[in-house]
Amino acid sequence: MKYIVTINDKNYEVEVERGQATIVKTTQAAAPAPQPAAAPATPAAPAAPATPPAQPVQAAPANVSGEPVKAPMPGTILDIKVNPGASVKEGDILIILEAMKMENEILAPRNGVVSQILTSKGASVSTGDVLLTLN
Numbered sequence: 544m545k546y547i548v549t550i551n552d553k554n555y556e557v558e559v560e561r562g563q564a565t566i567v568k569t570t571q572a573a574a575p576a577p578q579p580a581a582a583p584a585t586p587a588a589p590a591a592p593a594t595p596p597a598q599p600v601q602a603a604p605a606n607v608s609g610e611p612v613k614a615p616m617p618g619t620i621l622d623i624k625v626n627p628g629a630s631v632k633e634g635d636i637l638i639i640l641e642a643m644k645m646e647n648e649i650l651a652p653r654n655g656v657v658s659q660i661l662t663s664k665g666a667s668v669s670t671g672d673v674l675l676t677l678n
Contacts, residue, residue: 612652
């Protein structure tokens, strides 16, 4: 059976079979449409412009430089093992990500220098969110 679960403004499409749950797809939840306030009808009063919806908290900054290291699955950041400017070698542990009650090590994909850390300890991340960048 497939279910759509909304948690923290994110929709998770989950498939459950024989006690095993698998996340199939993650999307942003649609913001509820604002309800117009009742106002007296006056033809001379212009309508107020609609305000754009707020940007998601985990949006990737536009000024990301270097190779992004992305979250392979949704979870919570337990620990960040490096600092900006740190030299890392391929296979070094960069971040500990908790997903489904398991600690997952996010490893350096290549030798490099950490240029930016774009997450923080305790943050919830989705699949594909940029965690840090390497130069």
